Amino acid sequence: MSERETKVRGAAARDAAGDDHQQAVEEAAGGGATTGDERGERARRADDIIRQKQADRARTAIQTELAEEASEARPRPEEPGPLKDGVIEMERVYLAFDRPVLEDVSFAAFPGETLVIVGESGSGKSVALKLILRLLQPDSGRVYICGQDIAGLSFTEALAVRQKMGMVFQSAALFDSMTVFENVAYPLREHTDLKEDEIEARVREKLEFVDLDPNDVMEKLPAELSGGMKKRVGIARGMANNAEIMLYDEPTSGLDPLTTGTITRLIMKLQRELNVTSIVVSHDIRSAFKMATHIALLADRKIRFFGTPEEMTASDDRYIRDFLGGF
Amino acid sequence: MLQLLDRLNDAAKRKVQALQDYFILAWNALRFIFARPFYGGDLVQQMDAIGVQSLGIVLLTGFFTGMVLALQSAVQLQTFGASMYIGRLVSASMIRELGPVLASIMVAGRAGSGIAAELGSMKVTEQIDALNTLGTDPIKKLVTPRVLAALIMLPVLTIINDFVGIVGGNLIARFYLDVPSTLYWRTVWEQIASNGFTFRVFPNDFIQGLSKPFVFGGVIAVTACYFGLNTSGGTEGVGLSTTRTVVTSSILILILDYFITQILLSVLVAP
Numbered sequence: 045m046s047e048r049e050t051k052v053r054g055a056a057a058r059d060a061a062g063d064d065h066q067q068a069v070e071e072a073a074g075g076g077a078t079t080g081d082e083r084g085e086r087a088r089r090a091d092d093i094i095r096q097k098q099a100d101r102a103r104t105a106i107q108t109e110l111a112e113e114a115s116e117a118r119p120r121p122e123e124p125g126p127l128k129d130g131v132i133e134m135e136r137v138y139l140a141f142d143r144p145v146l147e148d149v150s151f152a153a154f155p156g157e158t159l160v161i162v163g164e165s166g167s168g169k170s171v172a173l174k175l176i177l178r179l180l181q182p183d184s185g186r187v188y189i190c191g192q193d194i195a196g197l198s199f200t201e202a203l204a205v206r207q208k209m210g211m212v213f214q215s216a217a218l219f220d221s222m223t224v225f226e227n228v229a230y231p232l233r234e235h236t237d238l239k240e241d242e243i244e245a246r247v248r249e250k251l252e253f254v255d256l257d258p259n260d261v262m263e264k265l266p267a268e269l270s271g272g273m274k275k276r277v278g279i280a281r282g283m284a285n286n287a288e289i290m291l292y293d294e295p296t297s298g299l300d301p302l303t304t305g306t307i308t309r310l311i312m313k314l315q316r317e318l319n320v321t322s323i324v325v326s327h328d329i330r331s332a333f334k335m336a337t338h339i340a341l342l343a344d345r346k347i348r349f350f351g352t353p354e355e356m357t358a359s360d361d362r363y364i365r366d367f368l369g370g371f
Numbered sequence: 372m373l374q375l376l377d378r379l380n381d382a383a384k385r386k387v388q389a390l391q392d393y394f395i396l397a398w399n400a401l402r403f404i405f406a407r408p409f410y411g412g413d414l415v416q417q418m419d420a421i422g423v424q425s426l427g428i429v430l431l432t433g434f435f436t437g438m439v440l441a442l443q444s445a446v447q448l449q450t451f452g453a454s455m456y457i458g459r460l461v462s463a464s465m466i467r468e469l470g471p472v473l474a475s476i477m478v479a480g481r482a483g484s485g486i487a488a489e490l491g492s493m494k495v496t497e498q499i500d501a502l503n504t505l506g507t508d509p510i511k512k513l514v515t516p517r518v519l520a521a522l523i524m525l526p527v528l529t530i531i532n533d534f535v536g537i538v539g540g541n542l543i544a545r546f547y548l549d550v551p552s553t554l555y556w557r558t559v560w561e562q563i564a565s566n567g568f569t570f571r572v573f574p575n576d577f578i579q580g581l582s583k584p585f586v587f588g589g590v591i592a593v594t595a596c597y598f599g600l601n602t603s604g605g606t607e608g609v610g611l612s613t614t615r616t617v618v619t620s621s622i623l624i625l626i627l628d629y630f631i632t633q634i635l636l637s638v639l640v641a642p
Binding site: 174177179199200203204206207209210211213214215217218219220230231234235281291 | 408492493496497498500501503504505506507508
């Protein structure tokens with residue numbers, strides 16, 4: 045027995061001893077009046093029951109600890125440094141504001157795959173996206189985009205890296221003083237030398253890709269659009285610059301089931317037709333299972349699970365089973 | 372006791388940090404004036420929002436301030452038989468003090484609050500983050516055009532404010548004190564000339580009266596952008612940022628007015 049196992053077993057036994065003693069005595073007594081021999085027999089039976097319960101608890105504690113360690117270790121690369129084919133990668137990231145937000149978080153997304161990060165509200169999912177965008181800097185650890193460590197980049201250098209990525213915000217975050225056309229054209233006007241007619245052609249192409257009629261929506265202001273249309277315009281704006289990476293923050297939150305299905309299919313279409321690498325932050329398990337090639341579950345500031353949707357449904361971890369809620 | 376000291380320490384640290392962030396924002400906003408890309412369209416739009424759209428309120432306050440200044444002074448001047456000096460009094464007060472300070476406080480209330488509300492709304496609806504992710508520096512795109520527009524437009528508004536104030540004084544002088552307009556305007560110019568010229572061309576009164584709104588314009592725009600970009604807590608936070616902008620800008624204008632006057636009085640020597 046290892047030193048660690050001995051410690052866990054001893055602590056578990058001590059915690060359980062007080063409760064178990066009373067319970068075991070009650071179980072062994074079985075009620076009613078007793079003689080001296082019967083009392084001796086019951087005391088022996090009570091000791092046996094206590095020992096059995098303590099052993100069971102210690103075994104469960106050790107199994108849980110080892111399972112957690114194995115789960116944390118799985119997505120972590122063997123050696124420090126970027127993975128060979130990883131497009132987006134986090135390596136042992138720690139971040140705290142007033143209190144810790146992420147602890148020892150590691151995961152990677154490979155070309156053309158859709159990684160969905162799920163977790164309870166406030167578990168640090170959106171913070172992980174902000175780290176990938178270098179809107180935040182980790183306290184320690186590395187964040188690689190296409191093999192480049194962005195954690196140490198200056199603000200101006202990070203702006204260049206961000207041009208590889210398209211981001212779709214929870215609230216769509218369309219510029220409300222600009223029309224739909226101006227919103228989608230914004231990254232093109234900012235970072236390319238395209239002429240106005242080329243920009244218009246690109247904007248029309250992207251709006252059609254997200255199943256919007258350009259003639260109908262181009263001159264509208266964001267305030268005139270429905271929630272689903274805003275999300276679709278947000279996706280069109282994110283992919284306007286032909287981004288290699290798409291990041292989605294709760295893309296289906298606040299939408300009706302039909303629109304949720306439309307947005308989910310759109311994200312899958314992007315992966316299928318344009319081979320875009322996507323990271324989706326969501327707590328919509330149904331959509332997550334539809335679109336994900338891998339799922340990362342954030343819980344208690346750590347990656348509790350990393351694997352395929354099939355591996356997740358097959359998991360025996362009680363927290364995961366509760367989280368999936370019978371899905 | 373230790374807890375109290377800890378809290379005071381934390382509060383002091385936060386204040387110092389906020390002050391540092393304020394000056395870093397101001398420095399970056401000014402630095403980006405000379406850095407590509409130039410957002411010319413945004414600059415013109417902001418000059419319109421800060422300058423042209425504030426014109427009405429500035430005209431109104433300037434005109435009535437000039438009139439009330441003349442009216443209040445008239446009673447005293449008549450007592451000493453010095454009514455003809457009304458032009459001197461109105462011009463000195465308007466050009467050196469009331470014009471710059473009143474125009475700036477009006478702009479802080481109208482345009483400053485507007486900037487804070489606009490940027491605050493953009494912050495809470497993630498539009499600032501969206502700018503960042505689209506590879507645009509929000510300071511360059513949003514703060515620099517507003518600061519530059521305020522630096523340009525505040526002196527212009529002050530000149531207009533001074534002028535309509537003196538015109539307002541002229542009306543009172545003409546119809547209340549029976550001072551002829553020619554005499555009034557001659558005394559106005561005598562007052563301006565009496566404080567001397569810099570490089571023999573620029574009246575010292577003008578330099579004093581126009582350097583103030585230049586500084587105040589920068590203070591209003593940076594303060595509004597600072598509170599706007601640091602908005603948190605949804606729509607309630609936007610309201611709070613707007614209030615803080617108006618209060619802080621107004622206080623800073625009045626405090627800085629004293630120090631700028633002190634400095635300029637020692638630098639600009641009358642003949």
